[in-house]
Amino acid sequence: MNRLKVGIVGATGYGGVELIRLLSNHPHFHIYSVYSSSQQHVQMVDVYPHLANVPYTLEQIDPVKMAKDVDLVFTATPSGISSKLVPQLINEGLKVIDLSGDFRLKSEELYEKWYKKPPAPNQYTKQSVYGLTEWFGEEIHSSSFIANPGCYPTATLLGLAPIVKKKLIKEDSIIIDAKSGLSGAGRSLSNVSHYAEINENMKIYKVNQHQHIPEIEQVLHRWNEQIKPITFSTHLVPMTRGIMTTIYVTLKESIGIESLYKLYEESYLDAPFVRVRKQGTFPSTKEVSGSNYCDIGLTIDERTNRMTIVSVIDNLVKGAAGQAIQNANLMMGFEQQTGLHVLPVYP
Amino acid sequence: MNRLKVGIVGATGYGGVELIRLLSNHPHFHIYSVYSSSQQHVQMVDVYPHLANVPYTLEQIDPVKMAKDVDLVFTATPSGISSKLVPQLINEGLKVIDLSGDFRLKSEELYEKWYKKPPAPNQYTKQSVYGLTEWFGEEIHSSSFIANPGCYPTATLLGLAPIVKKKLIKEDSIIIDAKSGLSGAGRSLSNVSHYAEINENMKIYKVNQHQHIPEIEQVLHRWNEQIKPITFSTHLVPMTRGIMTTIYVTLKESIGIESLYKLYEESYLDAPFVRVRKQGTFPSTKEVSGSNYCDIGLTIDERTNRMTIVSVIDNLVKGAAGQAIQNANLMMGFEQQTGLHVLPVYP
Amino acid sequence: MNRLKVGIVGATGYGGVELIRLLSNHPHFHIYSVYSSSQQHVQMVDVYPHLANVPYTLEQIDPVKMAKDVDLVFTATPSGISSKLVPQLINEGLKVIDLSGDFRLKSEELYEKWYKKPPAPNQYTKQSVYGLTEWFGEEIHSSSFIANPGCYPTATLLGLAPIVKKKLIKEDSIIIDAKSGLSGAGRSLSNVSHYAEINENMKIYKVNQHQHIPEIEQVLHRWNEQIKPITFSTHLVPMTRGIMTTIYVTLKESIGIESLYKLYEESYLDAPFVRVRKQGTFPSTKEVSGSNYCDIGLTIDERTNRMTIVSVIDNLVKGAAGQAIQNANLMMGFEQQTGLHVLPVYP
Amino acid sequence: MNRLKVGIVGATGYGGVELIRLLSNHPHFHIYSVYSSSQQHVQMVDVYPHLANVPYTLEQIDPVKMAKDVDLVFTATPSGISSKLVPQLINEGLKVIDLSGDFRLKSEELYEKWYKKPPAPNQYTKQSVYGLTEWFGEEIHSSSFIANPGCYPTATLLGLAPIVKKKLIKEDSIIIDAKSGLSGAGRSLSNVSHYAEINENMKIYKVNQHQHIPEIEQVLHRWNEQIKPITFSTHLVPMTRGIMTTIYVTLKESIGIESLYKLYEESYLDAPFVRVRKQGTFPSTKEVSGSNYCDIGLTIDERTNRMTIVSVIDNLVKGAAGQAIQNANLMMGFEQQTGLHVLPVYP
Known part of the structure; x- marks a missing residue:
């Protein structure tokens, strides 16, 4: 089976780099490109030396080009950034798993009160499915836009x-x-x-x-x-x-x-x-x-x-990147465990 | 003023060694001897190399001799040990600050239920004053036996x-x-x-x-x-x-x-x-x-x-050795801060 | 392809439990049984709660039975234990990767001097190949008994x-x-x-x-x-x-x-x-x-x-379990990276 | 005896705050004022909450005023700042213990090569005594300007x-x-x-x-x-x-x-x-x-x-603040241990 091409936006944060770690062993997803709003044309290895043999270069965020390149995007961007970016990605027809808090609260009022930022456009927030995989699996399966839960x-x-x-x-x-x-x-x-x-x-x-x-x-x-x-x-x-x-x-x-x-x-x-x-x-x-x-x-x-x-x-796995992949699996019709069969690192 | 001679029983535990640290700068108390039930004639420096220039040698616990040597004893012994030792010290006329949990609970029943050990003789438990300095200062001042609070x-x-x-x-x-x-x-x-x-x-x-x-x-x-x-x-x-x-x-x-x-x-x-x-x-x-x-x-x-x-x-200072000294100060009529004027170690 | 059955002796140590973590994703090796000299009939989950969904039970070390059950044994036993156990496993025809120091030194004299224990029988030590994979790969490939290097x-x-x-x-x-x-x-x-x-x-x-x-x-x-x-x-x-x-x-x-x-x-x-x-x-x-x-x-x-x-x-991966698997891969004719494609866990 | 008034410049750094901790129990030195180039009129407690009951307020660095207020100044300022500040303090007749690296190297060339900054005026560097107390005690005793050693x-x-x-x-x-x-x-x-x-x-x-x-x-x-x-x-x-x-x-x-x-x-x-x-x-x-x-x-x-x-x-005591006080003690004719009788905090 051909692997699906995925993109990671915000790859230089801890959520992004954990997505890289976990997806690097995924049988059905292939990291096609990684994006950053602040650092472009920089190699990942220069940001994270532990990725010494991983050849990704950070690219500029360009929704039109992204839609041509990849099928699915993980947005590991901070709150306040996702609210602006994700609508553009959705408009280009991309499937999105958003790891920020921007689309989790259905009430704009509550978002403004607790985040102290302008909320995302409500039409998008309404579309999003809250990705607590264990309890909302069916909705996730039939969705193409997930608001991944907080840790x-x-x-x-x-x-x-x-x-x-x-x-x-x-x-x-x-x-x-x-x-x-x-x-x-x-x-x-x-x-x-x-x-x-x-x-x-x-x-x-x-x-x-x-x-x-x-x-x-x-x-x-x-x-x-x-x-x-x-x-x-x-x-x-x-x-x-x-x-x-x-x-x-x-x-x-x-x-x-x-x-x-x-x-x-x-x-x-x-x-x-x-x-x-x-x-x-x-x-x-x-x-x-x-x-x-x-x-x-x-x-x-x-x-x-x-x-x-x-x-x-x-917090970086089930609380962020791991659950995001678990949701992406369900969304694409794979078993939820796919690529996530890793035992805890102990001690 | 002559400094009062004090003894520390259980000097090899963390509570004991913290008493040594704090008392080493006390203007009115002088550590005359340190005791251990398990290690005798051993030098403290061989147990704790950080005491390289502190010349204490662990002595055997002998209440009669202790009563001749010192005025006040800190018992930093585990629960189940203090219950047997402290009555002997009191009988010899020693003032005692007990850091164990053996004399804190006035009810023998509760002690047995929660400690799963035989309680100390009730006549001694009754005599003890609970040493939460800030709230029981007057009782502490007029007492000669303190049950020092848990951390x-x-x-x-x-x-x-x-x-x-x-x-x-x-x-x-x-x-x-x-x-x-x-x-x-x-x-x-x-x-x-x-x-x-x-x-x-x-x-x-x-x-x-x-x-x-x-x-x-x-x-x-x-x-x-x-x-x-x-x-x-x-x-x-x-x-x-x-x-x-x-x-x-x-x-x-x-x-x-x-x-x-x-x-x-x-x-x-x-x-x-x-x-x-x-x-x-x-x-x-x-x-x-x-x-x-x-x-x-x-x-x-x-x-x-x-x-x-x-x-x-x-936990080792206000939760143990520090509060014990604070109580000893009150008991002996000194200001409660005596010897405890140390700022937090930060960072 | 059928996966090869492997056994892990000393599964309750940190080297053993790391072998379990890494082998759990190996495409060609299957952990058939785990052994301990000290704890038998105990479930691994009771020793290591992080293995909550891993159903291994510790078995007694019985070389004859082991030879029937598995093809390859990892001995993650302490020095002084391996020297006695490994010869029995080899005599039963088992392939062995020994993680202890018992077979690394070709000189019995040096072993006694530095380990302060009796050396393993020299005939076995002679057979062993030192498993520094990067430099002795050919020898490892044609061997059936590896002395896995120290960390x-x-x-x-x-x-x-x-x-x-x-x-x-x-x-x-x-x-x-x-x-x-x-x-x-x-x-x-x-x-x-x-x-x-x-x-x-x-x-x-x-x-x-x-x-x-x-x-x-x-x-x-x-x-x-x-x-x-x-x-x-x-x-x-x-x-x-x-x-x-x-x-x-x-x-x-x-x-x-x-x-x-x-x-x-x-x-x-x-x-x-x-x-x-x-x-x-x-x-x-x-x-x-x-x-x-x-x-x-x-x-x-x-x-x-x-x-x-x-x-x-x-130290637990390239310094122990990881290199052991890398050696087992070579020994069995697989690519050395097999099952070891994991990126560092960072941060 | 009246305590000598001392000032601390750079009190918001770790060296400065360690000087406060150690000097707070010094029998002959009294912290009269603390200074910062970046934060003035700020209370120390707002920078370091562990100083909740210590009433210092950060003051502006004004050598003329400082010379009126205090006898001795500890400059816990970074390299590149001390080189400019210390000469002014010396010119005002203040005794100085400088904790930076600016006056340690007698060679301007070496300073420039290794620090990559312009050196302090050589006439001041020449005056300074290197404060490795154990080996240069006599020089320190007769000096009024110490370059305190690096950690x-x-x-x-x-x-x-x-x-x-x-x-x-x-x-x-x-x-x-x-x-x-x-x-x-x-x-x-x-x-x-x-x-x-x-x-x-x-x-x-x-x-x-x-x-x-x-x-x-x-x-x-x-x-x-x-x-x-x-x-x-x-x-x-x-x-x-x-x-x-x-x-x-x-x-x-x-x-x-x-x-x-x-x-x-x-x-x-x-x-x-x-x-x-x-x-x-x-x-x-x-x-x-x-x-x-x-x-x-x-x-x-x-x-x-x-x-x-x-x-x-x-590193913050013998490697910085402690040795600085040890040197100040010698400089002022006190015993070198004065105020430094503290046992290690263990564990």
Whole structure:
């Protein structure tokens, strides 16, 4: 079979370079060209020396030419850039997987409030399908434009989906304490990401102000309209990769832990990348590092009737490039695991 | 003034060696001898090469001799050891600051349930004063036996005290998401503390099962009998020092953030080691590293009427050796800051 | 094509688990069974939770049964174990790739001196081929028993080979300053590998006493009999994966840097895993992490006529499991890259 | 005794903030004011939140006013700034300890070659005394202007001094393999210091091109004119603090290790901050972290007649702020240890 030609826009960011790593072993996709708005005619190896034997040269973004060259485009561009670029790509007939946050929120008002930027044209946002593969697979399959989920929402929503859909929890009880490694903050230099500042350190940031909050709530509402505003905190942890979300919810009624595990296991029976862990154990972030897995652990505290859910992902894989490929697979009619059969890199 | 002679039992653990670091600059205390149950006649430098010019030799634990030699003993021994040793020291008339968890819980039942060990003789536990310096200073001053608080309870209780005492929060709403560096797990070898396993990793452990839960609840009840069981999770973060507790509570009524800050600032006006941070900012763990500070940040989410409290400490200083010295200072009639005037080591 | 059945002995060590990761995507090898001397009938997932969906169960080591089950065995066992086990496997007709140091040294005397253990039976040591793939490919191809190189020797020898073979350097001038991440120290617990001890720390160890010294010298002598004893230091760096060797040699005569680069590039023209970096740049360890590459940088200092060579590998891949598979590929007549087409995991 | 008023210029850099930490406990020096060229009227707490209770406000650099306010100035300014500022301070009669590299090299030519900047006016450079406290204490005592040594030269020179002065080594045999934590690269943002790039990574940089090379050679020549150009490599290690230099030299004649240790011990008998380690042991960087110690280990390899010297310092303390205070102490007639009695922070 001929491999499909794909393009990567924003190839110099961490999401872009992770797409290159994962796609380099994909049997059906072939990276035909890589693009950057800031660096053109530069070789990838000069930006990322670890790609010493990978011959890509960064090209200018030209939607017309792109439409001639490739079938599918991954846009790993920042919010505020995708909103302008993606409509042009769609108009040229390209299939698009957008990794930015620009098309995830259906409400322009919410986008403006949380992103503090002008929203993308609504006609495009409406077309986009939210790419949480495990729960919206059918829509993804019949779509040609995916808004790939944020890293925190992916971990959070996979952890919450079964109990929210079953309406087992008090609607105003959701508290999410999220922790992330530094690659989530991207490659742009900042004082917060300066090694001597964040090594041997742990920081909380954007308390109740993270732009992933409305994204999470939007999906929760699709599953259960009664869900109330969530409490959501994000922390930086001195490691490069990995997200852990520790989720606290109050159960409406007492449920046995066995039933709860059964619910989760059945919910993810056909989800090759979600691993519900053995009862009594919890996942740690390195146990999914470099892979597309989301691992989940659960417990109930009888003293409080609260449930604690722990879900972990590699923010650059299941939280970005891996899920993007998983979605591209479904969109093109391949098995979702195609090209993503990689075990975690451990230790 | 002659310096008081002090002894350190358990000098080969991280708590013990931190006592040595801090006491080495204390104007009124003089480390007369150091003790170990496992390693005797060994020089400290052979256990800890960083003490290359510190001439201590580990001695056998002999309460009778100790009572002749020193005035005050810091017992930095593990739980289960202190419960047997401390009564002997007290019987010899020694003043004791115990850094273990053996005398913190007034209820023998709770001790057995959470520690899964036989409790210390109740007559001694009753005598002990819980050494959360900022809130029990008077008792500490008139005591000769201190149960020094655990690291997690110190951070948690300093964060919760003002609002719990004022009864501003729903009594069943306390959720504590705690994170700790690896030195909190001590010097005993374990798979969890093996570098290649925990580096670039984040783990959750003892979910709702940590022995610090009853310790926290016991103090909360002293402040407000209506407080219900708490939800408490502990995570290991790949760093050596530092604890952050992110605390979520629901306010009974809407309170302005200004009033809340005023309450915290007034509560800690006379507490030289608690620094309530500027409104709109939150502390990070490295900002107290090596020092005895507990830094606190606050916010209210109007969408949920929940408050988020962040408190950070160095687990080996304010969470162990530093607070022990702070208590010893009060006990002996010195200013609590004596010997503890050290700025955080940053970066 | 039917995949060949392979077995992994010592699957619970870091070398073993890396073999599992890499072989899980190999088109021609199929992991038929995994073995452990210490843990039998245990599921791999209970030792390594990141293998949550990998169904291997540890089996007892039984050479007779193994010979019936599999075609090829990777022995990732410690030195002192392989020396006894491997002869039994060979006697049963199995092909063996041994990752220990037990069969690398042709001299029993040297083995005893540096390993301080009894040597393997000499008849077997003689049969073994030293698996530095890039330089001994033909021998490897026609062999059925490979002594897979040590991690430090791999990085060192690939860095030195071109100039040593060409006799361009003073024979008594070789100094190797090697640095390694902690996974090189294995999974056995030790004070040195305890997180709080080695995090934010750098240690030197086994100065001029490392057992890889005679291994390096043995190969250097094959290339140039005049080579004199080397100076070799090893350091632990607070990271999990990665080896860097900084090699200092004195040139016999002045040579232009251009000629030197030409020599290296030509030497490794047919070596898909050795990447000689662009002149003026040097590789860093993360730029090969998770991959089988060995990256090399060079410079000459005209003030001293010394050359500095820097070579980096992932100690668990090119320094262990990856090179073992590369050798197995050659041995079985496959292309050496088979199953090893993975880009470095960056960042 | 009234404390002397001191000023710190460049207080927002890591050297400056470490001066604040160490001076805050100095019995004879009082930080009267702190200065910054880039940020004025800003409170230190807004730059460094860990100084939450330290009330300094950054002031404008005004030599005339400074001369009225303070007795002594520490200039922790970058190279290229000090060369212009320090002469003005000296002209106003201020005593100066300059932490930059601008006055260390007596040769203007060498400064221009290695720093690639215009040199400081030679009349001032001539006046300056090189502040390697252990070896130039008398000159320092009678000086009022110190060029404080670089971090790498401090570790290197303390390691080499005894054998170079005794002329025990071949003059062309010195190779220094130096490793540093990231704080040595300062607080300016750069791709190299970006957490995700350097965490779990090791890089070599400025091979044979580091501006500390002529500084080291200048001092070596004072001790032994025959010393030939050195080979000097610097590596970044993923940790915040700490420098290790591994030094390789060839002995002229065979010397017993005992004699060598005796030489080192005697050389540093009166040096309270140099700790020659027990024979057979080597220091690691964390064993001096936060303290002013330089720890040294030695060994001889009989196979090669080469000696390996390992010396470690905290780059921000003995490599910068600590040694600066040590020099200020001597200059003002205090004991060199004054205010520097702090044990390493371990673990």
